[in-house]
Structure formats: structure tokens, C-alpha cells
Amino acid sequence: MAHGFHIPKVYPRCLDSQANLNLDSQGFRPMQTSRAWFYRKNQAAYDLELGHQSMPRPDELGERDILVAIEGVSLNYRDLVAWKNMAGRGVDGRVPASDGAGTVVAVGPSVTQWRVGDRVAGCFFPRWQSGRFDLSHHRFDLGGNLDGMLREQVVMHEDAWVRVPAHLDTLAASTLPCAALTAWYSLIARGGLTKDQMVLVLGTGGVSVFALQIAKHVGARVVVTSSSDDKLMRARSLGADEGVNYKAHPQWSEQVWSWTGGRGVDHVVEVGGPGTLEQSMKSVAGGGHIALIGVLTGFGAPTTSLFPLLARNVTLNGIYVGPRDEFVRMNAFLEEHRIEPVIDRVFPLEAAPNAFAYLASGQHFGKVVIRIA
Ligand SMILES: NC(=O)c1ccc[n+]([C@@H]2O[C@H](COP(=O)([O-])OP(=O)(O)OC[C@H]3O[C@@H](n4cnc5c(N)ncnc54)[C@H](OP(=O)(O)O)[C@@H]3O)[C@@H](O)[C@H]2O)c1
Incomplete structure (x- = not known):
């Protein structure tokens, strides 16, 4: 209690001027403030604005909340979709931003899972703990309906975090909550990938490079598409068995088909959407699996017949990240295989708009990260 009021569970943000007075937006007594980036509407899209946000003091935390000093944030294409x-x-x-990792600096009185000093990463859907997706989870996505990670401090319920793999620092771990978990959930949890299978990965962005790394550590064979021959070389250095330049070969399923000896791949990591689905369907084996993940070619309808899905007895899985228990399983796998996220470039907190612009340029291979502390 403060001034006879309940401490709000959603901590109010404040303007710089209020921060200087050490009052939050509801006139509470002094609180800590955290630097944070905010989306600000500008005509049809959003600008990014650096400001301050009120944070509770350690003794004001909710019963099962933890206060985390964020050290790394990674960007996803989804952040460009919002921006x-x-x-x-x-x-x-x-x-903005669903993905962040850092160190616990304070815990609420009834917290059982974490101690000060633990290294944690946030969950994209804090309330999706396990099992099937429930549509209500959409109301609680970080960097969407809830404030995201692009700030110095975050307070969330203790169930909204997972432990950072022991071999990774928090900057590297900030790449895991969306991109890595999506790749894992697609290929392993929903796809049941085994070592004798073949995987097709589209492009060399965050999800796809994690899918490549996970598939190779399972023992599968992997073909990667990219717009860049240099990036295909980098994919090979991570273990890719084959690469196809989708700009030079718009009918790239022909290359995939011949590489698989006319059988097709067992799994497609489909991050392209309507513009790539036709080639993906032509690449998949009978009884194979397409994980429908992305919208890199837009949100429209596919311009092609979906009949090949039937004719090939394909399983089409719609994927939206994954639950917390799969995040924990994935981290154990990453730790066992000592898998290092591929970080293309790191930007300082103050240069977050440059990080967004760099991701939008498509020059990256793997992940773009922002160092907070
Ligand atoms: N459903 C989910 O849970 C979920 C989770 C994460 C991401 N996503 C979606 O998955 C997609 C990828 O996300 P991300 O964060 O990994 O993106 P990202 O890191 O920005 O990667 C983008 C990369 O995709 C490749 N690409 C672009 N257009 C392509 C095309 N027409 N065909 C094949 N590859 C193409 C490019 O690779 P090259 O430079 O090698 O050509 C580009 O660098 C996005 O649509 C995102 O919204 C969905």
C-alpha cells in the first residue's frame, strides 16, 4: 500500500518532466524510473521515442512479480510489422519488442522460482505456460498488447520468465523468446523432426537460422534458400547441406526436388507466406509437414491452389511462437549442444531506431540485438 492506495499491477509510465519530480502519473510517492522506447503514432505508421517509465521500488513489487534489469533485447520482423x-x-x-533477457534485481514476497542474480529471458506469451494455444493469449503478447522489452527494467509475474541457458550471456539469450522458440516449436514440438529427415528453411533471418541450427543438431539434412550467395555460404558454414538463391531461381522448388532425389523435404519452415507457399508446397514430400510461420511476402491470400496439400497428404501447422514449457525444453537442448545464437549486429539502446532500420534493410544474417546495459 502507498498513500492508502493499492500499488497497481500495471505500473504506470510517466513523462520526463514527471520523472524529474519523482512522481508517477498517478501522483504516487517517488518511484524508480527506467529508460524506455515507445511507439508514437505518426500519420500511418509509428515513430520511436526514448522516454522514461515509472517502476516500482523493490519493496513495492506484487506478491509474485520479479524486477529484471534488462541487458539485451533482440528484434524480430514482427517489430517491423508493428513499427x-x-x-x-x-x-x-x-x-516495443517481445524479446529480452537480463538479471533479476528484486523479487516479490511470494516468489519461489527466482532469486536476485538469476539470469532470465521473458516469454513472448507470458500466460501460455503449456499445452494448446488459447486465443485469450493474444491479449497478453509482449511488444503488442503489453509493453515489451525495449527498456532498462521490466516487472512481470515469475511465471513469465525462463532461465537463460548456462553457456549463453544475456545478450545472446535475448534472441531466444520469439525466433528460436518458433523454430523449435515448429520443427520439434509440432513437427516431430527426426535425424533421418530433410528440412527446407526459407531465407536467413532469425527464425530460419535457428531452424537450421536446431535441425543440424538433431542430425537432419537441411536446404536453405536466400537472396544472397554470400549468405548461402554462411549457412553452409553452419552446416547447411544445400543452398538455393531464390532470386536467381524463382522456381527454386525444382532445385529442392532434384536435391532430394525427387522425394521432397519432410519439413518446410515457411516464413514467406502467400508469395512462397506455392514453391513450398512443390518442395514438400508426401506425408510431409509445412510449418506456416511468416508473412514476409505479406498478409494477403495465396495466389495458388491449395490442392497440393491434399494430394500430398501434407500436415499444415499454423505456428505462433510457443509455450513456456517448450521454451524450457529448447533451452536444455541448446545447452546440451552448446548452440550459440548467430548475432549479426549489436546496437546500443540509444540507437534502437537504427537497429529497426537495419533489420528492415534485410542485410542481416541471423539476429539483430540491442544492448541495454
Ligand atoms: N508465427 C510466428 O510465431 C512467428 C515468429 C517469428 C517470426 N514470424 C514471421 O516469420 C518471418 C520471419 O521472421 P524473422 O524475424 O525471422 O525475420 P527476419 O530476421 O527479418 O528475416 C528476414 C529474412 O527473410 C528472408 N526473406 C525475405 N523475403 C523472402 C522471400 N520472399 N523468400 C524467402 N526468404 C525471404 C531474407 O533472407 P535472405 O536475406 O537470406 O534472402 C530476410 O533477410 C516474418 O514474417 C515474421 O513475422 C512468425
Whole structure:
């Protein structure tokens, strides 16, 4: 209690001027403030604005909340979708980015899972703990309907975090909550990938490079597509068995088909969407699996018949990240195989807009990360 009021569970943000007065937006007594980036509506899209946000003091934490000093944040294509307002989501005033990791600096009185000093990464869907997806989880996605990670401090319920793999620092671990878990959930949890199978990975962005790494450590064979021969070389250095330049070979399924000896691949990591689905369907084996993940070619309808899905007895899995228990399983796998996330470039907190612009340029291979502390 403070001034006779309950401490709000959603901690209010404040303007710089209020921060200087050490009052939060509801006039509470002094609180800590955290630097944070915010989406600000600007005509059809959003600007990014650096400001301050009120944070509770350690003795004001909710019963099962923990206060984490964020050290690394990674960006995903989804953050560009929000920033450029490609999907018409209202994120004005929201803190961007679903993915962050850091160190616990304070715990609420009833917290049992964490201690000060533990290294943790946040869950994209904090309430999706296990099992099937429930549509209600959409209301609680970080960097969407809830404030995200692009700030110095985050307070969330203790169940909204997982332990960082022992071999990774928190900067590297910040790449895991969305991109890595999506790849894992697609190939392992939903796809049941085994070592004698073949995987097709589209492009060399965050999800796809993790899918490549996970598939290779399972023992599968992997073919990667890219717009860049240099990136295909880098994919080979991570173990890719074959590469196809999708710009030079728009009908790239022909290469995939011949590489698999006319059988097709067992799994497609489909991050392209309507513009790539036709080639993906032509690449998949009978009884194979397509993990439908992405919208890199837009949100429209596919321009091709879906009949090949039937004719090939394909399983089509819609994927939206994954639950916390799979995040924990994945981290154990990453730790066992000592898998290092591929970080293309690191930006300082103050240069977050440059990190967004760099991701949008498509020059990256793997992940783009922002160092917070
Ligand atoms: N459903 C989910 O849970 C989920 C989770 C994460 C991501 N996603 C979606 O998955 C997609 C990838 O996300 P990300 O964060 O990994 O993106 P990212 O890191 O920005 O990667 C983008 C890369 O995709 C490749 N690409 C672009 N257009 C392509 C095309 N037409 N065909 C094949 N590859 C293409 C490019 O690779 P090259 O430079 O090698 O050509 C580009 O660098 C996005 O649509 C994102 O929204 C969905």
C-alpha cells in the first residue's frame, strides 16, 4: 500500500518532466524510473521515442512479480510489422519488442522460482505456460498488447520468465523468446523432426537460422534458400547441406526436388507466406509437414491452389511462437549442444531506431540485438 492506495499491477509510465519530480502519473510517492522506447503514432505508421517509465521500488513489487534489469533485447520482423503499421495494430505508447533477457534485481514476497542474480529471458506469451494455444493469449503478447522489452527494467509475474541457458550471456539469450522458440516449436514440438529427415528453411533471418541450427543438431539434412550467395555460404558454414538463391531461381522448388532425389523435404519452415507457399508446397514430400510461420511476402491470400496439400497428404501447422514449457525444453537442448545464437549486429539502446532500420534493410544474417546495459 502507498498513500492508502493499492500499488497497481500495471505500473504506470510517466513523462520526463514527471520523472524529474519523482512522481508517477498517478501522483504516487517517488518511484524508480527506467529508460524506455515507445511507439508514437505518426500519420500511418509509428515513430520511436526514448522516454522514461515509472517502476516500482523493490519493496513495492506484487506478491509474485520479479524486477529484471534488462541487458539485451533482440528484434524480430514482427517489430517491423508493428513499427510500420503493416497489420493495423494499435501500439501507440507501447514499449516495443517481445524479446529480452537480463538479471533479476528484486523479487516479490511470494516468489519461489527466482532469486536476485538469476539470469532470465521473458516469454513472448507470458500466460501460455503449456499445452494448446488459447486465443485469450493474444491479449497478453509482449511488444503488442503489453509493453515489451525495449527498456532498462521490466516487472512481470515469475511465471513469465525462463532461465537463460548456462553457456549463453544475456545478450545472446535475448534472441531466444520469439525466433528460436518458433523454430523449435515448429520443427520439434509440432513437427516431430527426426535425424533421418530433410528440412527446407526459407531465407536467413532469425527464425530460419535457428531452424537450421536446431535441425543440424538433431542430425537432419537441411536446404536453405536466400537472396544472397554470400549468405548461402554462411549457412553452409553452419552446416547447411544445400543452398538455393531464390532470386536467381524463382522456381527454386525444382532445385529442392532434384536435391532430394525427387522425394521432397519432410519439413518446410515457411516464413514467406502467400508469395512462397506455392514453391513450398512443390518442395514438400508426401506425408510431409509445412510449418506456416511468416508473412514476409505479406498478409494477403495465396495466389495458388491449395490442392497440393491434399494430394500430398501434407500436415499444415499454423505456428505462433510457443509455450513456456517448450521454451524450457529448447533451452536444455541448446545447452546440451552448446548452440550459440548467430548475432549479426549489436546496437546500443540509444540507437534502437537504427537497429529497426537495419533489420528492415534485410542485410542481416541471423539476429539483430540491442544492448541495454
Ligand atoms: N508465427 C510466428 O510465431 C512467428 C515468429 C517469428 C517470426 N514470424 C514471421 O516469420 C518471418 C520471419 O521472421 P524473422 O524475424 O525471422 O525475420 P527476419 O530476421 O527479418 O528475416 C528476414 C529474412 O527473410 C528472408 N526473406 C525475405 N523475403 C523472402 C522471400 N520472399 N523468400 C524467402 N526468404 C525471404 C531474407 O533472407 P535472405 O536475406 O537470406 O534472402 C530476410 O533477410 C516474418 O514474417 C515474421 O513475422 C512468425
